[in-house]
Amino acid sequence: MALSGILTEAEIAAGLQSCQAAHSFDYKTFFVQVGLNSNSKDQFTKVFGILDQDRSGFIEEDELKLFLQNFSASARALTDAETKAFLAAGHSDGDSKIGVDEFQALDKS
Numbered sequence: 001m002a003l004s005g006i007l008t009e010a011e012i013a014a015g016l017q018s019c020q021a022a023h024s025f026d027y028k029t030f031f032v033q034v035g036l037n038s039n040s041k042d043q044f045t046k047v048f049g050i051l052d053q054d055r056s057g058f059i060e061e062d063e064l065k066l067f068l069q070n071f072s073a074s075a076r077a078l079t080d081a082e083t084k085a086f087l088a089a090g091h092s093d094g095d096s097k098i099g100v101d102e103f104q105a106l107d108k109s
Contacts, residue, residue, distance in 0.1 A: 003050055003071055006043050011035040012071045019068065025082045027089060027106060034071070037107050044107065048100045058097035061087055 003012065015034035019025040031037045036047065051070055053063050065083045068075035078086065090098040090106050098106075 003047065006046055007034050007036070007071075016068060016072055016075050020076070022076070022079050023082065025068070025078055025086070027086050031107055041104060044104045045100055048103045051103075056097075058095075058099055059090075059103065060097045064090075064098070 011034045015030045018029055018033045036044065048059070051059050051063060051067065053066075054060075061083060064086050065078050065080075067078055067083075067086070069077065087096065087098065090102050092102055092105065
């Protein structure tokens with residue numbers, strides 16, 4: 001998996017463990033667990049590129065729903081409520097999608 005070159009397997013496992021149950025996903029906790037909060041801007045940009053499945057330059061709601069599955073194919077999908085909360089936290093300009101700068105700003109919120 002491409003993210004394993006950026007994050008360690010232990011970090012990914014810890015992040016996924018922290019949100020196994022439905023309605024337990026918190027992006028701030030997840031970012032800390034997987035070590036995204038300590039990564040450089042370049043690493044954050046690489047992670048964004050992996051999450052942006054359709055290469056549109058944005059992470060849209062359908063891509064956010066499958067956010068955890070980018071870290072492990074067997075991970076659960078986010079619930080609709082988790083997806084909407086993540087999207088609301090991430091997009092700052094009201095366009096209902098998250099750009100790379102907005103994604104990086106999530107780490108600082």
